[in-house]
Amino acid sequence: MNSVRVHSNFDGGNIRVIDASDDQRVRLQIERDAESDFFQWFYFRLNATEGRTVKLIIENAGQSAYPKGWDNYQPVISFDRKTWQRAAATYRDGALHIDIPLNLSTVWVAYFAPYSMQLHEDLIARSCAAPGVVHEVLGNTADGRAMDLLRIGDPGARYKIxxxxxQHPGETMAQWWMDGFIDRLLDRCDATSLALLENAVFYVVPNMNPDGSYRGHLRTNALGTNLNREWQFPSLERSPEVFLVREKMHATGVDCCIDVHGDEALPYNFIAGTHGIASWTDEREQLLEQFKTRLQQLNPDFQTTHGYPRAPANSANYGICSSYVAEQFGCLAVTLEMPFKDTIDRTDVRYGWSPERSGNLARSFVDALYSIHTALRPSA
Ligand SMILES: [Zn+2]
Known part of the structure; x- marks a missing residue:
């Protein structure tokens, strides 16, 4: 029997090895988030005999947070840690079976292309070096990491975006989106970004959950808290990340807020609005529809047909960022969801939904914001 070696004790890693003695039946389980029952994110390194096809079984996939996420799902693998391509997988009898052809002796395997805290540090450094950017540390997380905020543009600008x-650390496409969004805003040769920055200042938190990201969590911070349920009553004890960012929002004001996520099950990019808030009006609905329609025109990877069911009137959970912000600030606030799998309208067999497509979608958001920004605060 050929054995394999599996390791995940690194930035963002997550897996437990049950039995790695047979490369035709490597038994693995995903670890739960600390102090929580959530799990789905995995990321590990596998070392075995070059040239063989290794067969992995993630045995507890069926008990994960979103079992529907495994239907028609393929994990990503990388030999160079830069290009992440899809590997063949099937979900049956509650387990995810993955086949990995070993072109080289060592391969990295993940739920989606990882965005490590090391890359986060690089993003902060790159942003700081650009003109017009101020990096502010809002405070510390439970594990002692910095809550990083990037201010892009003039704080006196009319629109605060x-x-x-x-917020959910396993949704790494959200930070690939942030990466593209920030790069587009900082492009000094981009007339749209420059024109938008004449009227708007951007407050960007590229990673709301650095502890969960480093620990390899799916959904919670180091204390087991789901940050996107904390916005109404955040606390430094349970949810310092939200507490600090919300405090800053109240200091700056908010005219638009985009909260970026990934959805485990749905193979679409879509926006969830805040129809359930108490102060929802037809005018607000029109602005939301205008924004979504513009995005769809700009980028065929975005669509408006599929998504979450429309929230009934007065049903909002103000623990959710977009609902809290929309109600408190009377502004456009949206939750963007991107797929872990792929968009079924435009499939890419080799890469699926990817860092590049997430970044390109973010670049389209800059165009869409440019189109609608003067309507963000009509009374101003
Ligand atoms: Zn999420």
Missing amino acids: WAIGR
């Missing part, structure tokens, strides 16, 4: 990503 917030973008936050990765």
Whole structure:
């Protein structure tokens, strides 16, 4: 029997090895988030005999947070840690079976292309070096990591636009989106970004959950808290990340907020609005529809047909960022969901939904914001 070696004790890693003695039946389980029952994110390194096809079984896939996420799902693998392509997998009898042809002796395997805290540090450094950017540390997380905010543009600008990503740390496409969004805003040769920045200042939190990201969590921070249920009553004890960002939002004001996520099951990009808030009006609905329609025109990877069911009137959970912000600030606030799998309208067999497509979708958001920004606060 050929054995394999599996390791995940690194930035963002997550897997438990049950039995790695047979490369035709490597038994694995995903670890739960700390102090929580959520799990789905996995990321590990596998070392075995070059040239063989290794067969992995993630035995507890069926008990994960979103079992529907495994239907028609393929994990990503990389030999160079830069290009992440899909590997063949099937979900049956509650387990995810993955086949990995070993072109080289060592391969990295993940739920979606990882965005490590190391890359996060690089993103902060790159942003700081650009003109017009101020990096502010809002405070510390439970594990002692920095809550990073990037201010892009003039704080006296008329429109205050917030973008936050990765409240759920396993949704790494959210930070690939942030990466593209920030790069587009900082492009000094981009007339749309420059024109938008004449009227708007951006407050960007590229990673809302650095502890969960480093720990390899799906959904919670180091304390087991789901940050996107904390916005009404955040606390430094349970949810310092939300507490600190919300405090800053109240200091700056908010005219638009984009909260970026990934959805485990749905093979679409879509926006969830805030129809359930108490102050929802037809005018607000029109602005939301205008924004979504513009995005769809700009980028065929975005669509408006499929998504979450429309929330009934007065049903909002103000623990959710977009609902809290929309109600408190009377502004456009949206939750963007991207797929882990792929968009079924435009499939890419080799890469599926990817870092590049997430970044390109973010670039389209800059165009869409440019189109609608003067309607963000009609009374101003
Ligand atoms: Zn999410």
